[in-house]
Amino acid sequence: MCGIVGAIANRDVVPLLIEGLKRLEYRGYDSAGIAVIDGRDVRRVRRTGRVAEMEAAAQSEAFSAQVGVGHTRWATHGGVTEANAHPHISQGVALVHNGIIENHDEQRERLRALGYQFESQTDTEVIAHLIHHHLTQGADLLAALQRTVKELTGAYALAVVSRAEPQRMVVARMGCPLLIGIGEGENFVASDVSAILQATRQVMFLEEGDTAELSRDGVRIFDGNDEPVERELHQSDVSLASLELGPYRHFMQKEIHEQPRALGDTIEAAMDVGFDAALFGDNAGEILKGISGVQILACGTSYYAGMTARYWIEAIAGLPCSVEIASEYRYRAAYANPDHLVVTLSQSGETLDTMEALKYAKSLGHRHTLSICNVPESAIPRASELVCYTRAGAEIGVASTKAFTTQLAVLFQLSVVLAKLHGKLDEAEEAGYLEELRYLPGSVQHALNLEPQIALWAERFAPKSDALFLGRGLHYPIALEGALKLKEISYIHAEAYPAGELKHGPLALVDANMPVVVIAPNDRLLEKVKSNMQEVRARGGELFVFTDQDSNFSESEGVHVIRTPRHAGALSPIIHTIPVQLLAYHTALARGTDVDKPRNLAKSVTVE
Structure with a gap:
């Protein structure tokens, strides 16, 4: 959830920021924005929705600069509005933030007493005003950040730029991931290495409590006591091809x-x-x-x-x-x-x-x-x-x-x-x-070959509003995973139960409109699962059964069967995961949902 990218270079960083945000879209978000220092001005563009909408606005306004920060936001404090989108600005200080500040109410009241006004409902705007306040007390940008984070309770990854000091960017990390990318005459910051792979593979991972200062020519890192510290340089082995569709x-x-x-x-x-x-x-x-x-x-x-x-x-x-x-x-x-x-x-x-x-x-x-x-x-x-x-x-x-x-x-x-x-x-x-x-x-490859058959099943699932998944023993957690996948990306309400629990309550839900997915490998519990299936059929429920090649199953009215490869012994749960993944994917496809970016969800959950 929430993504950060920042850059300082001797070239236009706006394309780098936008491409980095596109690489971070997978994390889940509902708004996006960038802020840059253009000459002595702070320029910002934010949009709810996708990065592409923000990109179009930046292009129409001819954004260009050599230092800037970008962000994809997954809403926590405050709704999905442009005013709540990052970056946030306080009188020339622009910043982006991942995480949650727990004492933001206390700091908000303090800042209001100092004359600051708030334009958003976010906890992040508090940080921008605090940094500006410390600048007015004589601190430079790095010192202002270091003083600010000592006043915060919660989790944060921060990247900050200021029109007063356009030759540098400062960053901080506590509880949320943040890394620095090292280039030739340019340096970068990101919450995920994928955001900067276009520019560098040399990265340093910040530790808890670290702050850092980035210029075009170098990076200085400080620990939680503001003492200079070295962090190991790593060569990222993430493949750009793995980030392409x-x-x-x-x-x-x-x-x-x-x-x-x-x-x-x-x-x-x-x-x-x-x-x-x-x-x-x-x-x-x-x-x-x-x-x-x-x-x-x-x-x-x-x-x-x-x-x-x-x-x-x-x-x-x-x-x-x-x-x-x-x-x-x-x-x-x-x-x-x-x-x-x-x-x-x-x-x-x-x-x-x-x-x-x-x-x-x-x-x-x-x-x-x-x-x-x-x-x-x-x-x-x-x-x-x-x-x-x-x-x-x-x-x-x-x-x-x-x-x-x-x-x-x-x-x-x-x-x-x-x-x-x-x-x-x-x-x-x-x-x-x-x-x-x-x-x-x-x-697993043999199980993947079942995709055409599973896609046909998905057409029957697409109009439904509910589904039930059953499994026993080792395969009960796979039933849970199948139900989770279906509801995550197709928005069909799905539940999973140990098949033996069916008669202890869930059976009341079963009727002709409730598809029941059963994971029924050829193991010692197969006969027990068959008995549970009969309970479903007796109530008019329609069964969709994933079983093995060597099991003695046959299709009948209201009982649909797809066979994975021969029973894989203790590793059977891994094999049976594949068909429930494919069922969820093709059902979502049939329903027209956003498969890779399901609503309200995020990839990397770095907040409570």
Whole structure:
């Protein structure tokens, strides 16, 4: 959610700012704007809606400058209006802001007493006025920013320019991601590396509490005590091609089809070394061997990955495992066992609730932490003892697809590594799991080949207003994920239940207008699932069943069947994720919704 890009150069930065904002559109937003220093003037253009509308306005007004900042806003404080859109200006100071300032009301009253007037409902405008106030007290722009952030409570990533000091830009970070891009005679700031890949691949990640000053010729970084500090320079390996749509209609479709490659890349190391603890870090063997249980913390789709992992960890490794929604865990009096491994799951590595839950777990006495993440050098991995990166590549669509399945692949590997270290795995079982993993990308590709059949089902779903998803055991979390995907991008209300719970309440909803999706692989629970399906049919419900090639199913009136490849054993949940993703995608397509940018949602959730 919310995106920042800024640039200072010896060339016109307006095209760079606009292209950067386009690269950030995937994060979710409802307005966009840029502010530049043109000579001694601050010029600004903002629009609600898409970046393209703001771009047209900037072009019509002939915007051109060598320093400026841009922003895509996802509304928090104040509605979706041009007045609330960023950048915000206070008497020559222009800034953009990601995050939430918790003490903005207190600061607003203070500033009003000083004579400042407010044009927006946002918390961000408070920051602009505070910086200007400190400038009037004799501070330069950097010092004004450093004094301001010490007066703020909450989370922020800030980029600031001023007409009084057009030769530099200042930035700050607390709780929200921000990085600096290094160029030749030009430098950049962004909330996501994709925004500046057009100009540079050399990046430095700011730490919590950092402030920095950017000029054309260099960068100076200061820690939370305003002391000069060095941050490591990294070469980004994000591919520009991964940010292009290519032959697909939407990024979500592209990313669904990239899953065989993403899974192959993620499991590549295991194919070389087997289920070795080194997959999770140099000292992981000693740490993982000493734990007595696992605590998983995650949000949204990642939470469902954690739910699946609980089945694997308890069944394969024989260790207790609990899974909690991070936003709930961080606010309750949780019990901490120092010998349990805390596993955090986050696609972006910047999910605020998950980051805060990790901090809370540490404060309770948890000693060992593992981050599973798709973005190197992001905040959660940096705060974790052990790290394992999924290799999904850039994921642009707001609805997560390949990030989810690669998380599952890593969690499966963790389950088997734990089993091996704790003496719960013999050589034959290990070889069997490795063979299942080796076949995984091919099995996913076979599931993708079902797309034409699933697209036909989607035509039947498109007119509906509700849907029900059922699964049992390992596949219950996949039913949850299927329901989430459908409601995220098609706006059809969908719920998921363990199939055995149907008769305990949800059955009251079933009628001819409620399609019921059943995930029914050929496992030991298949006969139980068939009984639950009969309960649906007896009430006139229409069933849409995803099963396996080797299951004994046949279509009949009101029962539609699509068969994925042969039963994939413990990895079956990953295979059955593919059809529910495709069903959601094609249903949204049939309904004409904005697949990649669903309303009200954002990709990287860095606020509460």
